[in-house]
Structures are given as structure tokens and as C-alpha cells.
Amino acid sequence: MDHNIISEMIYSCGIFNLSFGNVVMWIIGMILIYLAIAKKFEPLLLLPIGFGILIANLPLTDLMKPGEGLIWRFYHYGLQWEVIPPLIFLGLGALTDFGPLLSRPSLIFLGAGAQVGVYITFFCAKLMGFSLDEAAAIGIIGGADGPTTIYVTSKLAPHLLGSCAVAAYSYMALVPIIQPPVIKLLTTKEERQIVMKKSRQVSTRERIMFPILAALIVILLFPPSAPLMTMFMLGNLFRESGVVERLSGAAQNELMNIVTIFLGISVGATMDAATFLRPQSLMIFFLGAFAFASSTATGVIVAKIMNLFLKDKINPMIGAAGVSAVPMAARVVHLMGQEENKKNYLLMHAMGPNIAGVIGTIIAASIFIGVLK
Amino acid sequence: MIEAFWIFVAGSIGVFIGMAALYLAVKTLVLVLSRFGGEENSNGS
Amino acid sequence: MGCKVLAPMVGKIVKIKVKVGDKVEEDQEIIVMESMKLETSIFAPCSGVVKEIKVSEGDRIEEDDVLAIIE
Numbered sequence: 202m203d204h205n206i207i208s209e210m211i212y213s214c215g216i217f218n219l220s221f222g223n224v225v226m227w228i229i230g231m232i233l234i235y236l237a238i239a240k241k242f243e244p245l246l247l248l249p250i251g252f253g254i255l256i257a258n259l260p261l262t263d264l265m266k267p268g269e270g271l272i273w274r275f276y277h278y279g280l281q282w283e284v285i286p287p288l289i290f291l292g293l294g295a296l297t298d299f300g301p302l303l304s305r306p307s308l309i310f311l312g313a314g315a316q317v318g319v320y321i322t323f324f325c326a327k328l329m330g331f332s333l334d335e336a337a338a339i340g341i342i343g344g345a346d347g348p349t350t351i352y353v354t355s356k357l358a359p360h361l362l363g364s365c366a367v368a369a370y371s372y373m374a375l376v377p378i379i380q381p382p383v384i385k386l387l388t389t390k391e392e393r394q395i396v397m398k399k400s401r402q403v404s405t406r407e408r409i410m411f412p413i414l415a416a417l418i419v420i421l422l423f424p425p426s427a428p429l430m431t432m433f434m435l436g437n438l439f440r441e442s443g444v445v446e447r448l449s450g451a452a453q454n455e456l457m458n459i460v461t462i463f464l465g466i467s468v469g470a471t472m473d474a475a476t477f478l479r480p481q482s483l484m485i486f487f488l489g490a491f492a493f494a495s496s497t498a499t500g501v502i503v504a505k506i507m508n509l510f511l512k513d514k515i516n517p518m519i520g521a522a523g524v525s526a527v528p529m530a531a532r533v534v535h536l537m538g539q540e541e542n543k544k545n546y547l548l549m550h551a552m553g554p555n556i557a558g559v560i561g562t563i564i565a566a567s568i569f570i571g572v573l574k
Numbered sequence: 575m576i577e578a579f580w581i582f583v584a585g586s587i588g589v590f591i592g593m594a595a596l597y598l599a600v601k602t603l604v605l606v607l608s609r610f611g612g613e614e615n616s617n618g619s
Numbered sequence: 620m621g622c623k624v625l626a627p628m629v630g631k632i633v634k635i636k637v638k639v640g641d642k643v644e645e646d647q648e649i650i651v652m653e654s655m656k657l658e659t660s661i662f663a664p665c666s667g668v669v670k671e672i673k674v675s676e677g678d679r680i681e682e683d684d685v686l687a688i689i690e
Contacts, residue, residue: 306600313593320582327578336578399682406607414599422592532657543646543662546627548654549682557593564592568585 218260222474229477230254230469233367242374246347246465250367253469265470276467280362285464286352287432292457293348293559294412294436295449297527301552303407304400307507308519308550312557314503315523316565318496319343323569326488331481334358337569339485342369343492344562345376345526351468352429353566357573363472364482368489373526379490380533383497384521392505393541395516397550405441412437419564425574426567433563497521500554515550522551525558621690622665626680630654635676641669643689650674650686665689 211217233251237244256264256272264272279285302308323340331339338354338361350369354362372379384393412434420427439449504520518537522530531551538547634651637643643663650661667689674686 303600303604306597306604309593309597309600310590313589316589317586320586323585324578324582327575333578333581337581404607407603410603410607411600414603415596418595418599419592422595423588528655528657531655535657535659539659543660544664546659548657548659549628552655560596561589561593564589565585568588569581572581572585 213261215260215262220260220474222478223258223260225478226254226258226472226474229472230258236371236374240374243370245461246370246468247367247374249462249465250363250370250469250472253466254363254472255469257470257473265473272466272470275463276470279460279463280351280355280467281359283352283355283428285460285467286348286355287428288456288460289348289464290429290432291436292452292454292460294433294438295440295452296457297433297437297440297556297559298552299408299411299437299441299556300403301400301549302554302557303403303411305550305553307511308515308553309557309560310507311500311504311515311520311523311554312525312559312561313523314520315496315500315525315554315558316344316561317499317503318492318494318524319562319565321495321499322488322492325491326484329484329488331484332358334573335361335481337573338365339488340492341365341562341566341569342372342485342489343496343524344558344565345369345373345493345496345524345530346559346562347373348464349429349559349562349566351464353569356570359471360476361481361485362468363477364485365489366468367472368486372489372493373529375490376493376524376526376529377533379493380497380521380524380530381537383494384501384518384534384537387498387501387505388517390541392508392517393537394545395514396542396545397516397519397547398513400549405443408441409438412441415560419560423564423567423571425570426563429563429566430560433559493524496524500524500558516545516547519547519551519554523554523558523561525555525562527555527559528552531555621667621670621688623685624649624661624664624687624689626652626682626684626686627661628654628682630680632674632676632678632680632686633658635672635674637669637672637687639669639672643667643669652680661686663689 230251236242237247264270319340326336326339334357338358341353354365416434500520500523504517534551535548538545630652648660670690671688
């Protein structure tokens, strides 16, 4: 009897059930935590994700045991039930100012242009052997939108959730490194020096009508966009109406922060060694970088095409801001503009495509979901 | 593979169509609102 | 000659790098502002002497506000 109890205690100890893969994942988790804290790489997500990875790779904890585990419940009710990403969009909508887009609506097309890179990456992923569903989840990384990436991946390729999420957030932090070479390759010095005409004023009524209109149109055309689009536009309406400051504040602050906590832990906890340590994860990392680069490229190219028809030229660099890492991509474009011409202040102009890109990515996501489900 | 290609083409076009619809709606909105003229303005922040 | 230094966009003044009476060159950095959590510099639109500075560090500014006058 005594021997049995002692051996039970010993064998139920985590240390004996540790795999080499678990230890590798600890290192990866700690690298992410380091990047978050020391290098400030998207700390709001990468810190909990990094820690979640550590926890997911501690054996016998049952934290992710279906039906019972604490973190499984976060994952199941938050992500598998697709609740978390829409709630994040509620907060994002309350944070987003669509003014820069409304003052020059043609910039909407730059938000579309960058999404072509998503489809190019999708196609390349398929060529590299991924299934259609997996390739879609990987392609959406190029949309540079965390919640949309997580939403699509949870729906179409949940086993890739960890890789795609980490790739998306890491590359968002790396936008200042990825974008400039691509932009420089595709633009001439003259183009980069273009100073754009001052934007017109936007009235409060326009700002209030926009989320209502956008919700109607996008959801009518692309019904799968409803969960994300509804929340995004409602949040924006909270902001612009000016009469629900408490709700807007809660959406942008308390709700966003709480939901982000659950998101990070859940995503990290899916990255146990068995799921993550496969060749696919490495391929996803390369494809993710490619996705950002190709979306940057297609955004710039669409801007250059638009310039053929425009009297008031746009600076094609802002096409790169169609990659909706808000506002990182807009900042990158602004700083590049100032390099070429100190009097050029592209930030607000670049914000137009930047936020249009969020809607563009939602549309691209809806198309994938509509076709593949 | 062919399926992927068609999704690529149709999807890219689809995004442009969706955005074009949004663009037209915004342009219409601005037009309609300017008919009513003279409300308070607020700048992009 | 002279010129007005206008705010290129909405934001907040972070640092004023010159004082009244300073001689400035065109394209010299004169004010640092913050917008969309990005610190960005405002450069002198012409050369001359700073005649007036109309804002202080910490002020919120709107697009086209006059920030300084150079003569």
C-alpha cells in the first residue's frame, strides 16, 4: 500500500512528465516575455501570451483540460465561442477616429489595396502545402489586425491559433523594420516627397452617420462580417454620439483591458509543445513576414495607380498605411515622409488608409469565412 | 490549387467592391449633409 | 519676409526648442509635438529670427494654430 501511494505521488509530479518540447516552449515563452518587457513589443498581448505558453507547457495541470480546466474555460467561452474578438472591436471602435478617412474618402481604396497582399499570401501558403482553411488564417496575418487574425484562425484553423497570433503581433511590432525597404523599393524620391493637400473639415453629423452607414453596407454585402463589424461600428457610434461617454470609456478602457487579459492567456495556453513545435509554425513565421511585406507593397501600388487619375496627388507611401497596424504604420509613413521633406506631415493623411484597412481586413476575413465555411 | 486562385481573384475583387460601396455611401452622405448646410464643424483629431 | 509656424495637425506641444530672439534656419527643428502617440518635429518654414512664440509646453493645439512667428 505505502509503496503504491509513494509511487503515485512521484508519478503525478510534473517533473517526470516533462518533455523536451515543453522545455523548448518555456524558452519561447520567456523570449516573448523578454520582448514584451525589455523591447516593448506589443506587451499587452505578448506578455500574457508568453506566460500562457509557460503554463501550457507544465504537465498534468489540467488547465487546458476540456470541460474542466480554468484556462480552457477562458479559451472555450472567449475564443471558441467567438466572444473575445468582437468585444475587442467594440473597444477599438470607441478608440478610432474616422475623421481622417471621412475627410478624403478616396483613401478607402488604399485600405482595400493592402488586402490584396492577404490573398497573395493565402495563395503562397496554399502552394506551400497548407489547406485552404489554414492558408486563409495565415493570409489574414497580412491584415495586421490582431483580433481579426484571432477570429479567423479560431474559426478556420484553431490548431494554428498560437502561431498566427504570435506572428501577427510580433510583425506589428516590427512594422518600422518591414515596411520602409518595401516602400522605398516601390516609390521614387519625387513620389515620396509629395505633400498632400490639406484635408477638409469633417462635421459631427458625418461622424455619427458613418458607423451606421458602414455597418449597414458592409454587413449587407458580407454577412459573415456581422460579429466584428457590429461591434466595431457600435463602439464608434458610442464615441461619436457624445452622449454615452461612460459606455465609450468603458469600451475603450475597462472592457478592452479585461478582454485583452483573457485573450492573451487563452492564446498562449493553446501553444503546448505538441501543437506548436512543428515545421508549419516556422513556415507560418516566414509567411507572416511575407504577408506584411506584400500587403505593404499592394497598398503602395494601388496608391500609385490612383495617382494616375487624381489631380491632387496622394503620397503613395500612405498606401503602406493600409496595413492596419494602427497607428504604427501611419507613424512609419509619416517619419519616412519627414526624411524626404521636413515640411511634410503625413501622419493624419496616413491615418485614413490605416483605419480603412481595418474595415478592409474585416471584409477579407468575411470573404474567407463565407467561402470556406 | 485552382480553387485557391479563384478565391484570390474573387476575394481581391470582393474587397474592392465592398470598399467601393462604402466609398459611394460616404460620398452620398457628405453630399446629402452639405445640402442641410451650416452645422458645427469638428476637425479630425 | 518672415513666416508663421502653423500646427500641421492636432496634438500636444512636447518641447519648444528655441526662444524668442533665436536665429533659425529653414527646416531647422523648432518644436516637438505629439500626435497619435507619435512624437514628431515641426520644422521652420523659413529662415529668420524668432519673433514670437505663442504656445507653451503641454498646450493642446489644433490644426493650423499659429505656434510661432519668424521674421
